[in-house]
Amino acid sequence: GAVVSQHPSWVICKSGTSVKIECRSLDFQATTMFWYRQFPKKSLMLMATSNEGSKATYEQGVEKDKFLINHASLTLSTLTVTSAHPEDSSFYICSATLSGAYEQYFGPGTRLTVT
Amino acid sequence: GENVEQHPSTLSVQEGDSAVIKCTYSDSASNYFPWYKQELGKGPQLIIDIRSNVGEKKDQRIAVTLNKTAKHFSLHITETQPEDSAVYFCAASEGFWSYGKLTFGQGTILTVHP
Secondary structure, three states, rough: OOOOEEOOOOOEOOOOOEEEEEEEOOOOOOEEEEEEEEOOOOOOEEEEEOOOOOOOOOOOOOOOOOOEEEEEOOOOOEEEEOOOHHHEEEEEEEEEEEEOOOEEEEEEOOOEOOO | OOOEEEEOOEEEEEHHHHHEEEEEEEEOOOOOOEEEEOOOOOOOOOEEEEOOOOOOEEEOOOEEEEEEOOOOEEEEEEEOOOOOOOOEEEEEEOOOOOOOOEEEEOOEEEEEEO
C-alpha cells in the first residue's frame, strides 16, 4: 500500500517552454500532497503544500506564478513549471499523505532538464 | 521555523557492522520524526518513524531512538548489508498543529563495504 507515482520520470525541454509533472496516489486518497525540489547531493527542499480543492501554499522564495500547482482530485496533483529556464533543471519529487496522518509517502521523482 | 541537523554527512562501514546516524532538531513542539532511505535517482522511502510519546522503536535490523529533552533522535542499523548503501535523511514535523509538513536533515551517505 501507500504507492505514489510520478509522470514523467524524466523530461528534457527547451528554455521558455512549460512542463507539467503529475503526481498520483495509486492506492489511497491523498488529501494533502507536497512538492519538493532536490539538487544533486543535497537535501529535499519543500516548495509547496497542496490540499485537494484549494489553492496551494507556497514556501518563502518559491514563485507561485512560475510553479503552478493544481490538486484537482484526491489522487492527483500536478506541478507545471512555466517558462522554464536552465536554472529550473532539478529533481522534482512529490509526496502524499492521508488526512490527519503523519506518514508522508514519496513518488519516484521527475528529472527535469532545461536546455 | 524548525531546523534539523544531521551527522555524519558520510559513513562507511564494513558489512555486518552497525551504523548510527544522529539528528538534532530545534522546535520542541515537533512530535513526529521519520527516517527515509533514498537510492540514486529515486524518491525517498520511509523506513521507520517515531512519535514523541515513544522513546524507541525497532523494526528488524532498524531502530530509532528519541530523546525529547535533548531534542535529538538517532537511526541504528545493525548487521549492515551492501544493499543498505544509500542516502539516509532524518526529518521532523514542523510544529504540533501543522503535522505533515516536514523539515529534512542534510542527509548521510552510507556505504557498506562487502
